[in-house]
Amino acid sequence: MNQITVYNTYSKYLSDKFGEKVYKLPISLPLTCPNRDGTVGRGGCIFCGEEGGSFESLSSSISIREQLEKNKKYIGDRYKAKKFIAYFQNFTNTYLPFESFKECIDQVLLKDIVGISISTRPDCINDSYLEYLSTIKDMHNIDITIELGLQTVNYSTLEKINRGHTLAEFIDASIRIKKYNLRNCTHIILNLPWDEDVDVIENAKILSALGVDEVKLHALYIVDGTALGTLYKNGEITLISKEEYIERVILFLEYLDPNIVIQRIIGRAPEENSLFVNWNESWWKIRDTVISLMESRNSKQGIKFDYLNGKGIRKFQ
Secondary structure, three states: OOOOOOOOEHHHHHHHHHOOOEEEEEEOOOOOOOOOEOOOOEOOOOOOOOOOOOOOOOOOOOOHHHHHHHHHHHHHHHHOOOEEEEEEOOOOOOOOOHHHHHHHHHOOOOOOEEEEEEEEOHHHOOHHHHHHHHHHHHHHOOEEEEEEEEEOOOHHHHHHOOOOOOHHHHHHHHHHHHHOOOEEEEEEEOOOOOOOHHHHHHHHHHHHHHOOOEEEEEOOOEEOOOHHHHHHHOOOOOOOOHHHHHHHHHHHHHHOOOOOEEEEOOOOOOOOOEEEOHHHOOHHHHHHHHHHHHHHOOOOOOOOOOOOOOHHHHHHO
């Protein structure tokens, strides 16, 4: 496939920064989250399955180093890769005790690891953890990215999906991450049943205003046995069509700051034990349709990015 020009791709960012292709190595830890154990809530988000977002990872019973080596061999052999990002993927990785968290980070500081990505929640961002990560970043000259699961800026929807935090915690986390010069990758779901196009646009506007570095878009998938799965089977929620999702992706990208890196515009999802996954369509076909439509419309990321820095007084300038 030709190089994507309608949005700012993650692969290009990595290639430009490191001079070659870089691949993520997923790491799974035996974790939970404060929205499951009663700290901020119980039951977790209504869409979250038992894997905690890491269905493609190795077992958390395997040591961090062993997971890295196994994934490195598989990906390295398959793609001839020589540089990697250690990706702490499942559940809430900054919901570890501070000393345990530092021990986990220390285990991935290897010669061919050029970046660390840490998946977590906005209500689990704390200055002591960020200060430590900032020190590691400078000491080892390594990229460190905090991957924040927000899902939507619509605070009513956040309550409906039992997220356990509101928009305020995300804003606070984003400001703190930037303060320590770490990268922020925010996860957004564009087809939550309670969101509309206005929420899609506001997602893009708020992420742009906060200066996030990267975005990872998801289409909602529904796992059997979850609270969302029950709503779906009972006909209590309605999902938008594939075509509507594609239009939402385009709308989001058009309003997004063109400097923000797009890690992906739709994710892979487990088909086993799932009630709904990507409209039974391959993720790459949906991605290619987005690109094709944007090209045909002469659209691109940021084409409607004109709302910051005092839009109302530009007539005086």
